[in-house]
Amino acid sequence: MPTAIPMQTTLGSPTASAIFFFFAIVSITLFITYWAAKRTKTTKEFYAAGRKISAAQNGLALAGDYMSAASFLGIAGMVALKGYDGMIYATGWLVGWPALMFLIAGPLRNLGKFTFADVVSFRLRQKPVRIASAIGGILTVLFYTIAQMVGSGNLIKLMFGIPYEWAVVIVGGVMLVYVLFGGMLATTWVQIIKACLLLFGVSVMAIIVLAKFDFNPGNLYYAVTQSSETVSGVTARVGRKALEPGGLVTSPIDAISLGLALMFGLLGLPHILQRFFTVRDAKAARISVLYATGCIGYFYCIIPIVGFGACALVGRDVIAHFDKGGNMAAPLLAEVLGGTPFLGFIAAVAFATILAVVAGLTLAGASAYSHDVYVHVIKRGKATEQEAVATAKKATVVFGICAILLGILFKGQNVAFMVGLAFAIACSANFPALLLSILWKRFTTAGAVCAILVGAFLSVGMIIVSPTVWGDVFGHKGPDGKPIGLIALKNPAIVSMTASFVAGWLVSLVTKEQRAEDLFENEKLRTYLGVGAE
């Protein structure tokens, strides 16, 4: 156990540079919100930024939505403390993007208006499908938001020394201003700024790290193996095991299931799917995925350099001293490389990252309620423009306040599984219904509702009885002291996603819906040619 503070750092105290960058980012984004507010009057502007976002802008914003603080700080930390396993983990986060492009990007843009439920319910009966989609959508967004809020509270407390509750309230309050007044336009620009800052910050760190090792990665890896770490009181060299696969992929079936959740979960994340409605047409949607995949791929390629750099230059003991999960690896490395000003910059970037992701989630959650439930179910599609915008704003406030309260309620909980839960629901509830509705003529209303509900409840149920929650969270331990669950599978995707497809298929076969089949032919014209697309 390290007894004395092993390194002089200003981490955890609000330094002048951190405060300067923090206020600079908040003022610029609030100024953009003021500018966007004047251009956000109608529902089309509120939910979809008037469909005037360019492909390049949307690509950066998609990347901004996806590169959360968890992936920036978390993966850097995982590489620093666990070595190569962190790299394996990073690859999984990218592979959903090509799948998103190949399978749904074009049809999604052509068929949808504001939410993915527009696509699922396109030729089916509005009421039941909208309600089911809203359940799947809101559950996904809610779990993702809780994870982000709890993570952000902890990170801001670690970096700025602000109490946890205040951190959560500040994040919730500022992002609420973006979404409420600036709608999708402000949210998009916050994402773009954050994506650029993040890519810039990480690139600078990687370049300085490589410069310290004569731009030869081999020298960096050598330094990693020569750095020391203390395990149960014994200090030893990290050694070559840092560059070899460790315990991450012990059970291939778990790895395959996690891979499925990461890959197809992306295709069911409401806040990502909503971005496709902000561009002009299917071609722009396609190009924006190319930009996003490029930015995210680049990010995951250089994040390991930051992680290995932190291991070699900061040391595992120091990183673990500040946070056992390794989340402070990147900020600590920034201080070693560029002193307090660079630490302040990276801390502010991490803060902007959190704000932007939560803003995107809030907008998606509010849209699921106001567009799908209020306009199409309660008002049966007959709400006036004013009513729709007013409800969207009310839903935004309610969702924002819920996010703050849940963030405080879950304080101190290990919420890593919540991101897993969000991806599991997204791939098991939202994605199968979305794909079947685009591809399969015989898909029916009953089939869609069953696919969504079976996927949502099965994935939630299986995660509750999995070793991650049943063992780690509820404290059920096996005879060897390891957490155990009622089932061995850590990630349910392989079972729950399959079950959702089977449920949607079987139920559709026994419930014939002539109207949906007739509409399918006309839908094709819109799906593939974009005729009549919004």
Added chain:
Amino acid sequence: MARKVKSVHEVLESREFKHLVARRWRVSSILSILLFAIYYGYILLIGYNKKLLMREIGNSTTLGIPLGVSVIVLSWVLTVIYVFWANKSYDPEVQRLKDHLKE
């Protein structure tokens, strides 16, 4: 030259349209299968042949590091291929079919 105007039904039933849809999903399926092969090939290699990834290829670098990076790079290359195909082949065909619908 007067272009023949087709009804929605005629376009939907036309061989060109059916070909377009079939080709779109064939390209998507092939690229998706390649993506699966690349990613799960890598994961299964880690699961069943750790030794290979541990092999040292030069100064301290293990084979696993370039393999991990190439999974990311190849995934991106697949998206480039798709965009290239869609811009060069899919979009012009879509435009041609849409022109048939116009009066």
